[in-house]
Every structure is written in C-alpha cells, then in structure tokens.
Amino acid sequence: MRTSVRLMTYALGLIVVFAGAAGAGRAFGPDAKPAPAPAHPAMDEHSGHEASAVPAEGLQITRAGYTLSPLTTRLTAGSAQTFAFRIVGPDGRAVTQFTEEHGTELHLIVVRRDMAGYQHLHPVRAADGTWSVPLTIAEPGAYRAFADFTPRARAEELVLGADLDAPGDYQPRLLPQPAWATTVDGYTVTRAGEPQAGTDSWMTVSVSRNGQPVTLEPYLGSFGHLVALHQGDLAYLHLHPQEGATAGPDVTVDASVPATGAYRLFLEFKHDGRVHLAEFTATTGAGHTHN
The missing domain is CATH 2.60.40.1930 (Macroglobulin (MG2) domain)
Structure with missing residues (x-):
C-alpha cells in the first residue's frame, strides 16, 4: 500500500x-x-x-524477481472452491517471509475484467508458502487476481496480477x-x-x-x-x-x-x-x- x-x-x-x-x-x-x-x-x-x-501496478505476473503462481487457474461460477497460489521468489522457492501491512501479510483482490464481482480477500499462508482462501464467484467470465504484499526481503510492496478463467456464457457489463x-x-x-x-x-x-x-x-x-x-x-x-x-x-x-x-x-x-x-x-x- x-x-x-x-x-x-x-x-x-x-x-x-x-x-x-x-x-x-x-x-x-x-x-x-x-x-x-x-x-x-x-x-x-x-x-x-x-x-x-x-506507477501502474498489477499489470505483470512477474516483477523484481517475484512471481504470482496460481495453483488454481480455473474457476467454477456459483460453486464454492479453494483458491490457492504461491509467491515465488528470485531463488525459485515459495516466499514464506512477509512484512505485515494494515493488519495482514497479503491482500488478494479478485474481480472480473469488466470490473464486476469485486472481492477483497485475506488468504491464509501455510508453512510451505502456499496461500489459500475460500472463493465463490457468481458468474462466468475472465477474472483477474491481484496479490498485494511486501516480501520481508524488500522495502517496498509489490502488486502482481494473474488471469483466471471461469468457463460459461459470459456477457460483459458496461x-x-x-x-x-x-x-x-x-x-x-x-x-x-x-x-x-x-x-x-x-x-x-x-x-x-x-x-x-x-x-x-x-x-x-x-x-x-x-x-x-x-x-x-x-x-x-x-x-x-x-x-x-x-x-x-x-x-x-x-x-x-x-x-x-x-x-x-x-x-x-x-x-x-x-x-x-x-x-x-x-x-x-x-x-x-x-x-
């Protein structure tokens, strides 16, 4: 932030x-x-x-050697599921050390590309660096996930973005x-x-x-x-x-x-x-x- x-x-x-x-x-x-x-x-x-x-943030999946690596890449509209991902560091390993910002180590934003269905989530990190959070999207479409975080090895935060697909009849909203x-x-x-x-x-x-x-x-x-x-x-x-x-x-x-x-x-x-x-x-x- x-x-x-x-x-x-x-x-x-x-x-x-x-x-x-x-x-x-x-x-x-x-x-x-x-x-x-x-x-x-x-x-x-x-x-x-x-x-x-x-600066424009969230446009890249990799920046400064850090990569947002979704383990869940396909979403199912109308069904609860677990969304999981890792932040992979410059050494190729999942990052496990973060600086807490505003009460949490990482903010996860999920929104459809027409900017409908916005969700601000706070996933839980496992010891191996895998993040997971319950996620339910209401409608099919092309979605974008943003991970907003600060690795402990950096002084400034990073925002990485990745595309997610929810197959189905997609009618973009104006x-x-x-x-x-x-x-x-x-x-x-x-x-x-x-x-x-x-x-x-x-x-x-x-x-x-x-x-x-x-x-x-x-x-x-x-x-x-x-x-x-x-x-x-x-x-x-x-x-x-x-x-x-x-x-x-x-x-x-x-x-x-x-x-x-x-x-x-x-x-x-x-x-x-x-x-x-x-x-x-x-x-x-x-x-x-x-x-």
Whole structure:
C-alpha cells in the first residue's frame, strides 16, 4: 500500500476545505457534482521539480524477481472452491517471509475484467508458502487476481496480477456512468475531488445513514480502504487515508493515478461492526501541466 507522504504537507489546508464535506457532500445526488477537492501542483517541495509519475501496478505476473503462481487457474461460477497460489521468489522457492501491512501479510483482490464481482480477500499462508482462501464467484467470465504484499526481503510492496478463467456464457457489463454518490446497505456515500494523472490529487468520501453522518470504525488499521482499477488494462492502486486520520464520517486519500481514463473505485468501510463495499466510477483528466 502506498503511504501518502505528500498529504501531510497539505493536511491543514484539507481540514479547512473539507470541514463542510460531511453535511454538504451528503446533499449531492448521483447527477449533482460537488465542489472538487483542490488540485495542488505536482512539485517536489524540496527540489522544485515535478513529482514522479504514479506507477501502474498489477499489470505483470512477474516483477523484481517475484512471481504470482496460481495453483488454481480455473474457476467454477456459483460453486464454492479453494483458491490457492504461491509467491515465488528470485531463488525459485515459495516466499514464506512477509512484512505485515494494515493488519495482514497479503491482500488478494479478485474481480472480473469488466470490473464486476469485486472481492477483497485475506488468504491464509501455510508453512510451505502456499496461500489459500475460500472463493465463490457468481458468474462466468475472465477474472483477474491481484496479490498485494511486501516480501520481508524488500522495502517496498509489490502488486502482481494473474488471469483466471471461469468457463460459461459470459456477457460483459458496461461500466456504470461516473457518479458522485452511491448507496449500499442503507448508507449513502458521496465523494468530492477527482483522481488525476500527472499531478497531486485528493479525494474525500463521506458516509451517512438516514441523513446523519456516521463515525467510521477502524478496519485493518485504517478508517477506509480504497482500491482503484483502470478500465481496459486494470492497472491497480490500493489507496489509504493519510497517517494520523481521526475517526469521523470522512476519508481523504491521495488520488494521484498512473493514467487518464475511467476508473472503478471500490471503497470498503466499517460501521456497527460490519464491513461495507461502495463502488463508484470516476473519469480522470491529465491534471495540470507546468511550463
């Protein structure tokens, strides 16, 4: 998971900008666009140069000598099964040493290539390095599995992706239109701010129920988990609130993305002891250019 160090520089400004988000954001309907979060130049505050581009993750099955090796490659729609895989290291052996991030050693995302049927799973690792998790997919199709982890031998995390097939009559779904609000399990979730490529960007999501803001509960060490997938290539980003975030109805994340286009946003939040999943579509721009 990326740590949004840049957010700390603008934390005080963001508090002022989003002080009214809990009330105003919830008044927006799906077709009403709230005021966007402020865009900040993609400049390194120390060097004065443009910030480096956000890397596209999850597009490779092998990277930096590590390989996602599925032991289960064929899925059966509508039936519970065990999905098993290994992370093979540069020495050709299954990796057994990982650095825990946000309460777990590895995040597994499974989603169909049309970005339907999203699941965020936490498999169990055996002593020999084999990971396994119960998995049920509802419909046939071409699926993508993402393993998000940090080997103990590395300082930075890796995200590897592999394709999985579920034979059957596959009817791809159109990507839902961009929206500023959605409902799930009786909650209304609104967002302010757009993801941007080529510049710093922030997004705030606000959660309410029955017209009243709720206080989000910690889930895997954060008040919300946001995964963004790019339409077409399924480039992957796992975004988290800035460090030091306090409990409340709002979650602000670094929303800098690797490329322009449409993204599907998957927000997991916890309230009343249950985890809920809210989904949005967002269309990004190229951000700001500098002369």
